[in-house]
Amino acid sequence: xxxxxxxxxxxxxxxxxxxxxxxxxxxxxxxxxxxxxxxxxxxxxxxxxxxxxxxxxxxxxxxxxxxxxxxxxxxxxxxxxxxxxxxxxxxxxxxxxxxxxxxxxxxxxxxxxxxxxxxxxxxxxxxxxxxxxxxxxxxxxxxxxxxxxxxxxxxxxxxxxxxxxxxxxxxxxxxxxxxxxxxxxxxxxxxxxxxxxxxxxxxxxxxxxxxxxxxxxxxxxxxxxxxxxxxxxxxxxxxxxxxxxxxxxxxxxxxxxxxxxxxxxxxxxxxxxxxxxxxxxxx
Ligand code: NAP
Numbered sequence: 128x129x130x131x132x133x134x135x136x137x138x139x140x141x142x143x144x145x146x147x148x149x150x151x152x153x154x155x156x157x158x159x160x161x162x163x164x165x166x167x168x169x170x171x172x173x174x175x176x177x178x179x180x181x182x183x184x185x186x187x188x189x190x191x192x193x194x195x196x197x198x199x200x201x202x203x204x205x206x207x208x209x210x211x212x213x214x215x216x217x218x219x220x221x222x223x224x225x226x227x228x229x230x231x232x233x234x235x236x237x238x239x240x241x242x243x244x245x246x247x248x249x250x251x252x253x254x255x256x257x258x259x260x261x262x263x264x265x266x267x268x269x270x271x272x273x274x275x276x277x278x279x280x281x282x283x284x285x286x287x288x289x290x291x292x293x294x295x296x297x298x299x300x301x302x303x304x305x306x307x308x309x310x311x312x313x314x315x316x317x318x319x320x321x322x323x324x325x326x327x328x329x330x331x332x333x334x335x336x337x338x339x340x341x342x343x344x345x346x347x348x349x350x351x352x353x354x355x356x357x358x359x360x361x362x363x364x365x366x367x368x369x370x371x372x373x374x375x376x377x378x379x380x381x382x383x384x385x386x387x388x389x390x391x392x393x394x395x396x397x398x399x400x401x402x403x404x405x406x407x408x409x410x
Contacts, residue, residue, distance in 0.1 A: 128349065128350065128377060128378065128379075128380060130375070130376045130377060130378070130379050130380065130381060130382050131279070131380065131381040131382075132381075132382065132383075132384055133275060133276075133279050133352070133354065133381045133382060133383040133384075133388060134383070134384060134387050134388060135271070135275055135278075135383065135387060135388045135389060135390065135391045135392040136387055136391055137278075138274060138275060138278040138391075138392050138395070139391035139392050139394070139395040140395075142392070142395035142396065142398075142399055143183075143186075143187060143395050143398065145399070146187050146189075146395070146398050146399045146402050147186075147187045147188055149402045149406065150187050150188035150189055150402050150405075151188055153402065153405050153406065153409070154188055156409070157409070158217075159188055159189065159190050160188075160189050160190065160219050160220070160401050160402050160404070160405035161189070161190040161191075161192065161217060161218055161219050161220070161401075161405070162180075162184055162189055162190065162191045162192070162218075162219065162220045162221075162222060162246070162401045163192050163194055163212045163218045163220070163221045163222070164177055164180060164181070164191060164192065164193045164194065164222050164224060165194045165196065165205070165208055165209060165212070165221065165222070165223045165224065166193060166194065166195050166196065166224045167195075167196040167197065167198065167200040167205055167224075167227055167228050167231070168198050168224065168225075168226050168227065168228065169197075169198040170198075170226055172360055173224055173225070173226065176224070177193060177224055179394070180222075180394065180397070181193065183394050183395075183398055184398060184401070187398050189398060189401050189402070192218075194208060194212070196208060198228055199228055200228055200231075201228075201231070202230075202231045202235040202236055205223070205227070205228075205231065205235075205236045205239075206235075206236050206239040207239075209221060209223065209236060209239035209240050210239045212244070213239065213240060213241035213244055214241075216408075218244065219244065219401060219404045219405035219408055220244050220246040220400065220401040220404040220405070221240050221241070221244045221245065221246070222246055222247050222397070223236065223237065223240065223247075223249065225296075233249060233295065233296070234251075234295075237249045237250045237251065238250055238251050238252070242256070242263060242264070243404060243407060243408065244404055245263075245264050246264050246267075246397060246400035246401050246404055247264070247266055247267055247296070247397060247400075248263065248264040248265045248266040248267070248296075248300065249266065249295070249296055253265070254295060254299075254300065257300055257303050257304070258303055260307060264400050264403075264404075265300055265304065266296050266297065266300045266301075267393045267394075267396040267397040267400065268296065268297050268301075268335075268356060268389065268393045269296075269297055269300040269301035269303075269304055270304065270393075270396050271389050271392035271393040271395075271396055272301055272304075272333055272335075272354050272356060272389055273301070273304045273305065273308065274392055274396065275354065275383060275388065275389060275392055276331070276352070276354065279381065281331070281352050281381070283305060283308040283309065283310045283331075284308060284309040284310070285309060285310070285311070286310050286311070286330045286331055287310070287311045287313070287328065287329045287330050287331070288305050288310045288311070288312050288313070288329055288330070288331040288332075288333065289312075289313045289314075289315055289325050289326045289328065289329035289331075289332050289333070290302055290305070290312065290313070290314050290315070290333045290335060291315045291316075291322065291325075291326065291332070291333065291334045291335060291336050291341065291342065291369070292314075292315075292316065292333075292334070292335035292336045292337070292356070293314050293315075293316045294335070297335040297356060298314060298316070298335050299314070301333060301335065302314050310331070313325055313328070313329065317336075322341075322346065323345055323346045326342060326346040326347060327345075327346060327347060327348050327351075328348075329348070329351065330348075330351060330352065331351065331352045331353075331354070332346070332347055332351055332352070332353045332354070333353075333354045333356060334353070334354070334355050334356060334357055334368065334369035334370050335356035335357065335369070336357065336369050337357055337359060337369065338357070338359070338369055339357070339359045339361060339367055339368075339369065340367075340369070340370070340371040341357075341369045341370075341371075342355075342369055342370045342371065342375065343370075343371040343374045343375065344371070344374030344375050344377075344378045345374070347375055347378060347379050348378075349378055350379070350380045351378075351379050351380065352379065352380055352381045352382075353370055353375055353379045353381065353382045353383070354382075354383045354388070354389065355368035355369055355370040355372075355382065355383050355384070355385050355388060355389070356368075356369065356389050357369030357370070357385060358385065358386075358390060366385060366386050367385060368384075368385030368388075370382065370385075372384075
């Protein structure tokens with residue numbers, strides 16, 4: 128079977144074109160939209176990601192302010208920075224970069240982000256709104272998976288989907304978004320007894336575990352759609368996904384590439400959220 132490459136580049140370009148126009152309109156009306164990127168690590172992958180977000184923001188006319196708290200910042204220090212930026216009318220949007228310092232979890236600090244500025248949907252309020260089916264910002268990566276499927280005209284209503292991974296920033300919010308699209312959703316995780324049984328029962332498989340090559344041809348049914356969320360650094364420094372593309376290609380009907388699949392759509396949606404936050408703040 129031919130396996131279509133479910134790329135995200137065209138979709139990201141279309142989203143970015145709309146975002147750039149809206150950012151320019153905001154700038155013409157007074158001030159460009161502003162994103163505060165709060166960083167508390169010295170992780171190389173995170174630094175690479177933060178720099179790529181800053182480049183993306185600049186291209187779209189979004190001001191991006193990096194606030195570096197250092198890799199040893201306490202939970203109290205991070206919370207106080209997030210509280211101050213939440214109260215600052217010059218800041219439209221806040222994103223807290225992970226990983227956090229050793230001993231600090233996202234749960235310790237994320238409630239300090241005002242939900243109106245929480246463009247990556249990580250605060251308990253944002254996650255609760257999503258679970259309740261109410262309006263709020265949703266985590267951009269989860270939203271990117273759904274947008275990518277819709278863009279490639281893959282129906283979700285009534286289909287079976289297995290999501291591999293149950294983190295608060297990818298797997299769980301994705302399950303909620305898929306339910307809202309009337310899919311029948313299974314969420315697998317590290318304690319799932321038979322991962323291959325859970326994934327091969329599904330028409331659509333989303334791999335979001337952060338494990339190189341976890342999902343192989345043995346895990347997917349002939350004709351399934353496979354979305355690879357994983358962005359893992361391989362031994363040679365390149366970025367690879369969670370899916371073993373060599374064995375899944377030829378068996379699946381579609382597979383999203385890494386890089387070039389979910390990633391560019393995630394960045395585009397984050398930037399769109401920044402513009403939406405700015406539009407909301409300015410009425
Ligand atoms: P995470 O917090 O480490 O969560 C990983 C999840 O995968 C956990 O729920 C874990 O189960 C599950 N898991 C781990 N090993 C497994 C196994 N052998 N079998 C089944 N499930 C397993 O990671 P995350 O933040 O959700 O990120 C997941 C991946 O997405 C990473 O590669 C990350 O880099 C990538 N990511 C990509 C983007 C993008 O824009 N493309 C954005 C964000 C993240 P337990 O809950 O039982 O531990």
